Amino acid sequence: MLGTLSVNQRAAILSIVLLAVGLLVWEAAIPAQKAAEDLTEYERLTGGGAPKAGIPPPSDVIAKAWEQLSDPFYDAGPNDKGIGIQIGYSLFRVLSGYAAAALVAIPLGFLIGMSPVAYRALNPFIQVMRPISPLAWMPLALFVIQDSELSAIFVIFICSIWPMLLNTAFGVAGVRSDWVNVARTHELGHLKTAFTVILPAAAPTIVTGMRISIGIAWLVIVAAEMLVGGTGIGYYVWNEWNNLDLTSVIFSILVIGVVGMLLDAAFAALQRGVAYVE
Amino acid sequence: MSKHFLSIENLTQRFPDGQGGTLTVFENACFGVEKGEFVVILGHSGCGKSTIMNILAGLAEPTEGVVKMDGFEVSGPSLDRGVVFQNYSLLPWLSALSNVTFGVRARYRDWTKARVIEESKTYLSMVGLEGDVIHRKPSQLSGGMRQRVSIARAFANHPKLLLLDEPFGALDALTRGTIQDELLKIWGGTEQTVFMITHDIDEAILLADRILLMTNGPFARVAESVEITIPRPRTRTGIVDHPNYYAIRNHLVHFLGERSKALSGQKAEGPQRPETVRIDRTERAVDPDPAPADTPRLRAVNT
Incomplete structure (x- = not known):
């Protein structure tokens, strides 16, 4: 199927795929913030529940x-x-x-x-x-x-x-x-x-x-x-x-x-x- | 001395030779060109043909001597002396038509745009360029077409003297032939004085009224001025049958092959004027020539 497309079209498809993969990897690599209920008492006392600054x-x-x-x-x-x-x-x-x-x-x-x-x-x-x-x-x-x-x-x-x-x-x-x-x-x-x-x-x-x-x-x-x-x-x-x-x-x-x-x-x-x- | 339309008087060109001394390309060259005449200068590379051309165009200064045109000394380039360069010298960012209007506009500064374009198109069509071709850039044209544009630009300016610096040197033989014909056609309709450089003997004979022969440099000189005694209009195929053709051609070949070398390097005193050479076999042909006169006698022997 790819063979029928022009070089430009194939390049555009590849660009979109690379973008999607990159964004997915980035999204997946960000650790989720723990919800308040999952914290231990100790963590809550030491302020562990406050949102951590991270890469968004x-x-x-x-x-x-x-x-x-x-x-x-x-x-x-x-x-x-x-x-x-x-x-x-x-x-x-x-x-x-x-x-x-x-x-x-x-x-x-x-x-x-x-x-x-x-x-x-x-x-x-x-x-x-x-x-x-x-x-x-x-x-x-x-x-x-x-x-x-x-x-x-x-x-x-x-x-x-x-x-x-x-x-x-x-x-x-x-x-x-x-x-x-x-x-x-x-x-x-x-x-x-x-x-x-x-x-x-x-x-x-x-x-x-x-x-x-x-x-x-x-x-x-x-x-x-x-x-x-x-x-x-x-x-x-x-x-x-x-x-x-x-x-x-x-x-x-x-x-x-x-x-x-x-x-x-x-x-x-x-x-x-x-x-x-x- | 100044009777000629264009007269070159005691022209000398010397360059530093790079070792502290000077190299004399030519010395005390004197010759004249008449109005409406087509003069071709023939000589080996390095004999100073292009230097003479550049001096006539005003692009270079001679070491000594003057060039007079119409009685006035030439200094610097002028629209009165149009030049067609070997490498066409078209401006590559302009179309063929714009290259010609560039020249026409420079010559006739008060003309309207429409008139300039009309005049340019007329001259382009004289060299066989019409229609869409004239809107192309030089890079999209063949070498022959580019040189045609260059010739149209030069003729459209009606210079008093047209200088052609090996205009067909970079073209293949077939194209060269066609453009030579076109040049003859466009020249025939004018009283244009032309001074041309070439390496090509046949081209010189076809086009010229007179051929100036130069010896090899250094101390090159214009040794001979050969009249081309073949009547116009000439065609490339027609002239070879003319009785004078081979006589003139052989003379030129001998000069370039042997005498140009033998005569070179001679430092001569005083003004060097070319010797006029006139080769005409037709005069003998008109008279009852020896061959028919002999025939009866031969017949008599047989009987």
Whole structure:
């Protein structure tokens, strides 16, 4: 029967089976809480009947997800906001830091890519700055900017700038001289050459850099929000940990994964849009 | 000296040879091209043909000497000098049509979009590309089709001088033949001046009004300018029957095979002008030639 199905269909069936098996094993592995009647007198006296904090079973997580997703935008004070609001804050920070990084990295990358001197002059700085964990900037950012919200955005900015900068420079430097010659023999000006020849030629490399950057930015925002606090999905995870609500922690971990996947899929689509075959 | 439409005067190109010295590719090259003329330059690899081409296109600077077109010195690339490159140089993210409109729009900046597209389609159809094919990307076209697009882009711009850098070098022999025919057809309808590089002797004879022969480098020079005394319109099958064809072809083969080597490496003083060679067997054919004159005598012996 399986032989008649396409590869995709077979893979989908296997995925569902793996998910079901995984959830069952998880559910079965959680020890049940003892009911009050089954306890000995001694246990009751020593407080053994109080519910123990443990990893919640998947059924609890699913129930939590249902509860959260059916009202994602409620706002009941600073420590109790819906998951939609928290994701919204995180996305806003990621996208604004990311957009600022793109606005700097792509034009600067263009200049670096066009000029071998600029490339060599700036390369040592880039190589030193690039491996710095973005969170290491946090204390400095907090001190200089004096605003936790802007500091979080700055951390996103500083972590997403490098892949975009390097890929843009690399892409622009690698544009085939034949295509540049076509622009030259057609008397295109510098700006027109940049937009009609170099940009489309380097676009696949640039978008690859953008895709790497958005992935890193989404990784970093969770940690940054744990530090700055207040709002956002990272803060939400940490807050629920402080509440010892592991069901919510697991639920929010899954949400982080899904949003990251969607961001990546958006850039994958953009990548397909600018791809060309030589 | 400047009577020609295009005149190349004392052109010299030297490159550093990597060991501190200089390598002279060619020195004091002088030749001219008339308006509407189809000139082909033939020579071995490394003799500096492509360097001359790049200088004419304005993509490279000569060490010494000038190129004048219409009395003005050439500097930098210009729309007046269209180039068809060997590797087609189409922009791979644009369709065939967009590659041509790219050129037309650069040339006629005040034209409406509709007019640009119409003009581009006209030129694409001249090289035999019509219908859905023109909306394909270069990667979806065969090598021959790509070069057709490239030729259409060049002709649509009406450059004063069209430079063809081994345009058929990467094509198989059959495709090459068809596109040569198409090039002749599209060229025949214009007064386009063409300067072309090739390795292929038959291609040169078919297309050219005049063939410039280059000796081997270093110190390469344009040694001869061979007139192709075969009347137009020419066809690939027609020219081989012409009495001048093999005479010219043999001359070219001998030059490339022997004399290009023998003449190479000679450092010469002063401007180097090519020697004009004219091979014409038809003049003898028109006169009562020896063969018919002999026939009666032979017959007389028999009787």
